[in-house]
Amino acid sequence: MSTLHTMPPLIATLRAEHVHLTRISGLMTEQLDAIESGGPVDSHVLYEIMGYMVGWADRHHHPREDLIYGRAAELDEQIADDVDSLQRQHDAMAKNALALQGLIGRWRAGNATGEEVVRAGRDYIANSNRHMQSEELLVFPRIEAVLTPADWQELELDDRLQATGDPVFGPRVDREFRNLARKLRRSARRTIERGVVAEWAGLESTLESLEILGNANRMALQATGDTLRCAVRESLEIVRATPLTAAPRCALNNVRLSGRWLGVIASIAGDTVNDLTRIRREMRRQMDTLDAL
Known part of the structure; x- marks a missing residue:
């Protein structure tokens, strides 16, 4: 036992x-x-x-x-x-x-x-x-x-x-250490305040980041769906118009559409990175402001 x-x-x-x-x-x-x-x-x-x-x-x-x-x-x-x-x-x-x-x-x-x-x-x-x-x-x-x-x-x-x-x-507190004791209390209070602000700022940043990532995901899915539907529609039109040369023409058209799709995805990714960077900078600014108080 x-x-x-x-x-x-x-x-x-x-x-x-x-x-x-x-x-x-x-x-x-x-x-x-x-x-x-x-x-x-x-x-x-x-x-x-x-x-x-x-x-x-x-x-x-x-x-x-x-x-x-x-x-x-x-x-x-x-x-x-x-x-x-x-x-x-x-x-x-x-x-x-x-x-x-x-x-x-x-x-x-x-x-x-x-x-x-x-x-x-x-x-x-x-x-x-x-x-x-x-x-x-x-x-x-x-x-x-x-x-x-x-x-x-x-x-x-x-x-x-x-x-x-x-x-x-x-x-x-001894008289000779009153300034030290006061500084310690102020430092402890600032640490607590900083922790609370950091927690709220972190939560706010997380929620906003999730929203941005969610929007980026929806935009990417939309762009992918639009590209696939366009590829199918244009391929059918090519087959009906020129059945003998449809295969190479469809392939070239798909390459063109893929390039356009990649450009859209790259733009979405760039905007997402910029937005996430902005959120991180804003959180850092809030913490720096608190540290300066």
């Missing part, structure tokens, strides 16, 4: 924090995109993001992961090397976060280029996302398999693993 798996609270907390960090990375990506495209950029929110990563993620989230990983490594030597690698990644991420925070500060002061910030920022986000994905897919399941309920109870009593108030996603 199978038993229902219950996720340990500490792992559930780490996973929830990963969701928060992913939202932070998404907002940072938006700002880096704006720098790259020459759009409006909130340089202060970029600095706040790195302040959050340095002051909370690297000082609270990663150390708690290290404690749990260390406990698992004590019980299973097979994952000890992986745990050591992850802990070294945490150290490297902390150094990179400090370096990026300093670079953003210099950029805000006019002593670094936007290209440098974009390049370093994208590298930082990519490394962070790869690290979290590895933890989510590989590390957490292995740790859950190694640690027993008694191990988890013991860990939960460790003062170093007690819940720490999140300065951005917690019940109260």
Whole structure:
């Protein structure tokens, strides 16, 4: 008889924090995109993001992961090397976060280029996302398999693993991160709005595309039927008029009619492609308009 798996609270907390960090990375990506495209950029929110990563993620989230990983490594030597690698990644991420925070500060002061910030920022986000994905897919399941309920109870009593108030996603937002929290709420709202608009625009485009394809199909069938009826009628007339030479004359006439039919079909296909392209451009324009809001 199978038993229902219950996720340990500490792992559930780490996973929830990963969701928060992913939202932070998404907002940072938006700002880096704006720098790259020459759009409006909130340089202060970029600095706040790195302040959050340095002051909370690297000082609270990663150390708690290290404690749990260390406990698992004590019980299973097979994952000890992986745990050591992850802990070294945490150290490297902390150094990179400090370096990026300093670079953003210099950029805000006019002593670094936007290209440098974009390049370093994208590298930082990519490394962070790869690290979290590895933890989510590989590390957490292995740790859950190694640690027993008694191990988890013991860990939960460790003062170093007690819940720490999140300065951005917690019940109260710290003053220094209010701009960041506001940007995150706005980004989340825009994502929801964009999803709704995209769904409606996609449905509208699909219906219009189906209508266009249906019309094209009817026109093509009509043209084909007209051509066949014309070929039969003219062939009968040729046979009645010149029965001895009817065969080659009918063949030549059919070639002529086929060429005309192909021209009509090509015209229908061209108009259909143009209409579908117009619909796709209109949908893209609607999404671009929403992104600009």
